[in-house]
Amino acid sequence: MDERQMHELIGGIYECALESGRLPEIGRQIERALGVESSIHFVSEGQTGRMLRLFSASPNFDPDARSDYERYYHQKNPWFQRAVSRVRSASRRGSRLVMRGEELIEEREFARTEFCADWCSRVGIYHMIGCAYPLPGGMLGGSGVHKTRHQGPFSGQEKRLYGLYMRHFARAIEINMRLRIGESPGGVAPALVEALDMGMILVGEDRKIVQANRVADALLSGRRWLTAVDGRLRTVHHGSLGKFAWLVAEAARTGAGRGLSPGSVMRLRDGEGAILPVLIAPFRAEGGPWGALLPTATIMFRDPASGRLPSETAISEIFALSAAESRLVAMLSAGLTLTESARLAKISRNTAKTQLQSVFAKTGHSRQSQLVADVRANPLIAMHRN
Known part of the structure; x- marks a missing residue:
């Protein structure tokens, strides 16, 4: 896969994540990128590991196999259960974990498990690269791609490539869950965005404002941290404009399939030194009420005027x-x-x-x-x- 194809895949991950009905497409894209034909993606409870939703699985998991996995074999899956214990550890709390199956359980031990003997043999998988990642509300995401026993284990290069994709996959799923995207034809439901106790601004790669909700409008009018000049978003503190513009452009290019940045949080200062953290993340909408016909970045921040305190x-x-x-x-x-x-x-x-x-x-x-x-x-x- 060349660099252009890689960028297109990452852009496609964000595009699919904006519509819940298209989430299964992400699994197909990652399979093709790694040259495999088996993958699974699900959400579980963070503390117990109990399956909540299996939202994507490749065709080798027929309806009966999927049902059996959700009802029984998920709890018997040594790959995921051992990954969960590592993610829960203090040193890795809040971070993604990408590992090959052989790094989680020794191959001979794995071959003797009920999971391998009964379920893996049934769906034709033996080797795995997987990722466990935290999600909002104390939930945990799990994903894996697989090879048959005959194909042999995954290489270190394949693990690194998968880790790169999962970095964006996890961020895209988190954005989908936090904003409940996909509940309107245009992507983000405008009524939902207006009801949020937070500001949200959609901008193009050049920082041209596509849409801003009421909280964002109020903040822009105050010209304290952010403002608009000739329709383009800019920081009030001139010293931070360069970094802000670069982060926005990188996030927008990722949403367009032309970059690799998953976005980041930037701390903006006003004239008195007060801080406003803003989240800058990739976004790609396909028209609709928000009118974003081109790849965009989203800038989100908590309403500075809100008196509600965090839990x-x-x-x-x-x-x-x-x-x-x-x-x-x-x-x-x-x-x-x-x-x-x-x-x-x-x-x-x-x-x-x-x-x-x-x-x-x-x-x-x-x-x-x-x-x-x-x-x-x-x-x-x-x-x-x-």
Whole structure:
């Protein structure tokens, strides 16, 4: 596969993810890219690993095989169950895990499992590269591509290529789930976007604004972090415009099938140094109410005027914090002092200080005020709540 084909595939991943009915197409695209004929993609509960939805499987999984996997063999799948335990570990919390089957379970041990003997032999698979990745609401995504025993195991190069695709696949599925995309012919349901307690702006590769919801309109009018000049979105702080323009262009090119960037969060400053984190991500809509006929990027951020505070669950999932750390951050975000938070949590102030230092290490902050501002404004937390 040459570079142009790779870019087209990644763009196609985002395009399919914008319509829930087209999610199975992603599996077919990844199969073709890796030269295999078997794949499976599903969503499970994060804590128990229980199957919630099998949304894509290749033709070798006939209806009976799919039903049996969902009802029984999913819980017997040593590849996924062992991957889940690794994703849950503190060192990997909140990150994707891409591994070959042989890295999860020794081949002779795998061959003796009920899963291999009964189900894998039935659908004609033996070797696997898989990915487990966290999703909103404490859920966990699972994907895998397969080879027969005769074809032999996957190579390191195939694993790296699969990991690249899954980086974008996981981001696209997350965007689909958070925004519930696909519920209207045009992609994002306008009524849903207007109801969000967050700003959302669609822009072209050149930052020309395609659409902005009411929260975004209010922020642009205030000219505090972002503004519009001649119909193009720009940062108010001139020193950050170059990076912002580059991130937008990269995300838009990815949505168009001409780039590899999955997007990122950028922290914008106003004239007084206040921070507004914004999520910049690939987006490709096919016309409809939003009128986006060309590949675009989406810019999302929490409504700065909202008085609603983030939940402990949202903080834990977004920043990969422990329950105690998330509780402390939630109380600090509510305006309590460290001493008051410690008293409510029934811990000593020194313990609270230790927890706060751990939070700093995990989130990259160095000051409490900076942490609180980022948590209150974080667009991913706003998306989690909505």
